[in-house]
Amino acid sequence: MKPTLKYLLPLAVFMALAGFLAVGLHLNPRELPSPLIDKPAPAFSLPKLGEASGKFSSEDMKGKIWLLNVWASWCSACREEHPVLVELAKSGQVELYGLDYKDTDADGLAWLKEGGNPYRAIAVDADGRVGIDYGVYGVPETYLIDKAGIIRYKQIGPVTREVWNEKLLPLIKGLR
């Protein structure tokens, strides 16, 4: 029935379109995956929060598996994430480092005093330059970096227990 087949073309095209739309319902168009995955973590050397001298340098971190958590005192979602991080740090399962993003030292320290300090060290990124290098577009964001200094995973949004159990922990175990 050759002539009839061509009349089915519009229906076929529509069904393909509907298929894509159905898949689209499960995606998040606002989320931006990082182009830095499996690439070297951008180098930085920044002052440490709460310390008058000394620098936190990404070079020093080679040989370690660590999480770089980008946070700020003015970020409301960070409040949600903070208790989870504090617990994580206590459990000793991974080393946690912070990047205080576009914040003042005073505000950052006050925040830590209030909620606790899960970080082994915190780099101060006052003007957000290092954030740009890492492709930070919102806060909080967390990077998992391996021993060779390669970024293995980026968490966009707060680190929750689910994220830890389902995404970060398996990766970290795999890296060890």
Add this chain to the structure above:
Amino acid sequence: MIPELGHLALILALLLALVQGVFPFIGAARGVPMWMQLGLSVARGQFVFVSIAFCSLSYAFYANDFSVLYVAEHSNSALPLQYRLAALWGGHEGSMLLWASILALWTVGVTLFSRHLPAEFRARIIGTMGLISIGFLLFILLASDPFERLIPAAMDGRDLNPLLQDPGMVFHPPVLYMGYVGFSVAFAFAIAALLGGQLDRTWARWTRPWTTVAWVFLTVGIAFGSKWAYYELGWGGWWFWDAVENASFMPWLVGTALIHSLAVTEKRDAFKLWTVLLAIFAFSLSLLGTFLVRSGVLTSVHAFATDPRRGLFILVFLGLVIGGALTLFALRAPRVGLGGKFDLQSRESMLLANNVILVAAAGSVMLGTLYPLFLDALGMGKISVGPPYFDTVFVPIMTPALFLMGLAIFARWKKTDLPALALRLKWALGVSAATALLLPLVLGKWTPMIALGLLLALWIVATAAINLRERLRQQSFTSLSRAYLGMLLAHLGVAVFITGVTLVKGYEIERDLSMKPGDTTQIGGYVFRFEGVSDTAGPNYQAARGVVRISRDNKEIAILSPEKRLYTVQNMPMTEAAIDAGLLRDLYVSLGEPVGKDAWALRIYIKPFAHWIWAGCMLMALGGLLALSDRRYRRERAAAEATP
């Protein structure tokens, strides 16, 4: 109590819609006049109940009933009355109720103005619209109930988004929806024709006025939206190729193609299947737009709060309606005949070429809008497709259509001699080209795009004028059909629109400045004097109001007061630009942030011919209206009314 009444009314409306969507079809298939007639009464009943629901919700807004969740989310007691009422369609649930209400309104319109149609055909149209109503009412009741209560009631509401607190909010959505939803009538006419087997010139003649009215509303609705964005958003843009804008533009492009295709079918009984397919496409794109705005599948400034669950419901509905329509199309298509013969060079083929171009344009817009989704779904990364893409692609595709517009109005049905036609018009082309090439030099800047835009606009005007002149040699002005005059007017509107777009894009001047009170600056022959900023307040906002005096040749011509507002409820800042609109240019001033101690950042634009953009759209709409009032439709109604 009243919200519950509204909720109940919706349930009753759904029940009536169920009857409306079933009985007329059975009645038409079996030839039972009473059941076909039932469809009409039930449709009117549905309208009554949907209206009750609409009025109930309106009342809740009017009375500041913050025990209704939707009202609490979108209104506030300090909100001026007109915005309290317009807030009804400020959120997802209410806008769905607006959709359903307007659908019911169109359905009633069809019941009133379709007496001249055969009973079975009419019944199937009402039935189809009934099925669509079922979908929307079901969706509202199951997933988008605007009457949901908030217990305990809020003290006051969250306020309507300040961006929406504007006259634009009162007009743009209802008019736009009248257009979107109006294409459901053409859709229903197409379905009825496929079911009943009668697809001919008469069908096209009946369908055309309904399509034109919907198209007029959509044209005006889109123009309103664009104009609103222009003065509201503070940086003078009027079209951003945003996903939701595209969602309204695609049905417009296909609707325009449909109007032209109906002309071919009406005149020559040809390309009927293509016309039917376009009618299905136009409404499908309306539904697609509804899906895109609410499902969270695309990011957009206009998107309502997204909910994938709602998105799924709409997608299933889309699948049923469009899938069903296209299946019916595939089944019935082989039976439909070819119709009248016409040459490759003829008016028919030029109208169809217009169709091909418009549909390709609509396809391109869809491709660009959905491509990021396609790639993401296939795991191939995330990209953005923005104005640079659309601008690059859209213009080359539309240009042939605009050029053909000038030729096609001269083409004769069945067979025309295009080369001879082109020769006849070479003078018009020459003058247009010469002017288009030289004018930019006179105006101070020459780019290919400016020259192209001017060429197309001048070409359209020149050919229309010549065509009119030739006609007037053969007949008097009063004997010219309104359909013809409407066509010329609409085409003129296109030329005016192109002129506006070309000149604004080509010659607009933008300056970002820091000014202290008393500072002046001279831009493009105008002197802008900044008088300073004072504070003022509105019903629900505080504002810093600047005063800028504009003079030209030492004569003061305007005083503009741009504002920087802070809407107190949501603590949201907003820029309210000030515009001195003129026939030949807009002077646009926007207040930025304070700089230092007493200076302010100001953004000043001179936008030549900006209002021609929307004037062009209005002319297009007027042309459509004029064509609608053509004798042949009035004659038909009179004949229908004469018969019992």
Add this chain to the structure above:
Amino acid sequence: MRRFLLLLVLLTPLWALAGETLPAENSASEARLKALSQELRCLVCQNQTLADSNAPLAEDLRNEIREMIAKGMSDQEITDYLVARYGDFVRYRPPVKSQTALLWVGPFLLLAGGVAALILAIRRRNRLLPDTPDEEDEA
């Protein structure tokens, strides 16, 4: 005076906007900044260009671009710099690569295909249909 102070106080939550660019000199480099930032997407307010957005990150990125222009980087280098950090998503003009081939070529294929289909369809129906006598051909 008091009301002005009150307004200032009320406006303090807008500190997020406080870093808004001071209007700079209108010069060639500003023009370049404008042209570049109009082709880039703001990652925070994802429906605005980098040129129009008031978001702090947009502000930072505009300043970054300004510096890159001052350093003498070409438009392509600046774009590459941002794409390396944020992916292709940041470009409003989609790159031309194999994944976007269909996107860029599609519209023109549609047009050409449509025109071809139309011509074929007209020719075909003219073969199949008998010649009809001329009717009135008023346009």
